[in-house]
Every structure is written in C-alpha cells, then in structure tokens.
Amino acid sequence: MRVMVVVKATPSSEAGKMPSEQLMADMGRFNEELVKAGIMKSGDGLKPSSCGVRVRFSGKNRTVTDGPFAETKELVAGYWLWEVKSMEEAIEWVKRCPNPMPEDSEIEIRPFYEAADFAEWDPSGKFMDHEKGLCHQLALQQATVQPYLFFSGRCEEALEFYKAAIGARVGLVLRFDQAPDRPPEGMLQPGFEKKIMHSEFTVGNLTIMASDGCNDKSRFDGFSLALTIAAEEDAHRVFNALAEGGKVVMPMGRTFFSPCYGQLTDKFGVGWMVMVPGDM
Numbered sequence: 001m002r003v004m005v006v007v008k009a010t011p012s013s014e015a016g017k018m019p020s021e022q023l024m025a026d027m028g029r030f031n032e033e034l035v036k037a038g039i040m041k042s043g044d045g046l047k048p049s050s051c052g053v054r055v056r057f058s059g060k061n062r063t064v065t066d067g068p069f070a071e072t073k074e075l076v077a078g079y080w081l082w083e084v085k086s087m088e089e090a091i092e093w094v095k096r097c098p099n100p101m102p103e104d105s106e107i108e109i110r111p112f113y114e115a116a117d118f119a120e121w122d123p124s125g126k127f128m129d130h131e132k133g134l135c136h137q138l139a140l141q142q143a144t145v146q147p148y149l150f151f152s153g154r155c156e157e158a159l160e161f162y163k164a165a166i167g168a169r170v171g172l173v174l175r176f177d178q179a180p181d182r183p184p185e186g187m188l189q190p191g192f193e194k195k196i197m198h199s200e201f202t203v204g205n206l207t208i209m210a211s212d213g214c215n216d217k218s219r220f221d222g223f224s225l226a227l228t229i230a231a232e233e234d235a236h237r238v239f240n241a242l243a244e245g246g247k248v249v250m251p252m253g254r255t256f257f258s259p260c261y262g263q264l265t266d267k268f269g270v271g272w273m274v275m276v277p278g279d280m
Contacts, residue, residue, distance in 0.1 A: 003110060220265075227275070256278075260273070
C-alpha cells in the first residue's frame with residue numbers, strides 16, 4: 001500500500017529555522033535506510049507558509065490569499081511517499097524517525113486510495129482505466145533516453161579519446177570478467193573477456209553509456225550526437241579535436257540556424273554535429 005507520511009509544521013519550521021547539522025545527518029541516515037529497504041519513493045521539506053498561497057473556491061469565484069497562515073498545527077512542513085505492506089509497517093518506520101523538529105512535533109500517516117476502493121462506485125472500470133492511462137502518460141513524460149554506444153572492442157581507447165578531446169568525465173567501468181553473470185556460451189567473441197561490458201561517461205550535462213559490445217562488428221550508421229557549445233572558439237577547438245583521425249563531413253561555418261556549425265565522423269565511426277546556439 002502507498003502512504004503519504006506528513007511532517008506537521010511547528011513554530012520553528014514556520015519561522016524558517018533551518019535544521020541543525022546533527023539533525024540533517026540523522027535524517028540523512030534515516031532516509032538512506034528507507035531507500036535501502038525499498039520503501040521511500042520520494043520526499044522533501046517545504047518552505048514556511050509565508051512563502052505560499054491559498055486559493056479559496058466558492059462557486060465560480062477564486063480568491064488567492066498570501067501566507068503566512070495562522071493555524072501552525074494544521075500546516076505541513078515536509079512529506080514522504082512510501083510503499084509499505086501495511087499501516088503497521090509504516091507506523092514502525094515512523095517510530096524510528098528522528099524528531100524532525102527542535103521542539104515536540106507530529107508526523108501523520110495517510111494511505112492513498114487504491115483501485116479496489118473505487119470498485120463499487122466505478123463498476124465498469126471506466127474512470128479507473130482513464131486514470132491508468134494518465135499515469136501511463138506521466139510515466140512516459142518522466143522517462144529518460146540515453147545514447148548507448150558500442151565500440152567493437154575499442155571502448156577503452158574511446159573513453160580516453162573523449163576525455164582528452166571534449167573533457168568527458170568517465171564514471172562506472174565494468175568489464176566482462178568482473179560481471180556477476182557471464183555472457184551465454186558463444187555470445188562473446190574470443191579475446192573479449194577483459195573488454196568493457198558497460199561504462200558511462202558525461203559530456204556537459206548528458207551521460208552517455210558505452211560498451212565494447214560482444215564482438216568487433218558494431219557500426220554507427222544513421223545517427224549523430226549533437227554537441228552545443230556557447231563560444232565559437234571553443235566549438236572550433238572541440239570540432240578539430242574530435243575530427244583528429246576521423247573525417248570532416250561539413251566544415252565549421254555559418255548556417256541559418258547557427259553562427260558556427262559543422263559535422264564530422266570521429267575515428268571510431270561516431271557522428272558528431274558541433275554547433276554554437278543561434279537565435280532560433
């Protein structure tokens with residue numbers, strides 16, 4: 001079952017008093033336990049009601065009132081969303097929580113409505129199907145897409161190249177012989193046992209995943225990575241670095257959408273479009 005765990009406001013939270021370093025550390029450890037247990041789905045603290053507004057509905061009228069609001073004990077200072085087996089389990093977890101306030105405080109647990117709660121009211125399931133469709137749309141809106149590149153046995157070389165050429169920051173690197181589960185018999189080309197099964201590197205704010213793949217047959221036909229850089233001088237430098245050992249498809253120059261744009265294929269066969277943002 002899903003529950004919202006609500007931290008009630010207190011005079012100190014309404015005054016905007018920040019938690020002590022000790023409380024921050026204690027709450028951090030508690031949240032870590034929740035995450036490791038697979039219970040915590042999200043959570044955050046809220047600013048005082050002086051930073052918020054209320055909208056009152058009366059017929060067709062809408063009245064906006066700026067905070068702060070007087071009924072401190074009825075206000076919310078923070079929350080979690082948990083997935084638990086029962087209300088009893090949620091209660092046990094709340095009991096383990098450090099006191100979130102310097103003074104006496106309260107935490108309230110409220111279960112979410114589940115599909116079964118609407119069965120009698122919505123016997124055909126029409127409204128529930130509509131809600132499921134909206135949830136599906138929301139999940140897709142929150143999904144992420146990342147490029148995954150296969151370097152045909154040259155992944156380590158590629159990582160070093162991108163570190164030097166475009167300042168890539170390399171994170172996780174996992175080799176086939178380090179993996180808990182080995183590839184099925186015959187899947188891995190002989191000599192690839194110590195090749196990179198999975199790695200991640202970041203360029204700007206984009207994280208790209210990469211691998212040697214299971215053989216030396218991978219190609220990068222049909223797509224390019226678009227790299228946008230603010231200054232023309234930096235764009236030219238990066239373009240020339242990526243083009244070393246590769247092939248220039250379109251030299252850097254002015255276009256109708258960019259004051260500086262070029263295309264190339266690097267020495268690993270990866271296509272790049274390097275550009276400076278325009279006014280479009």
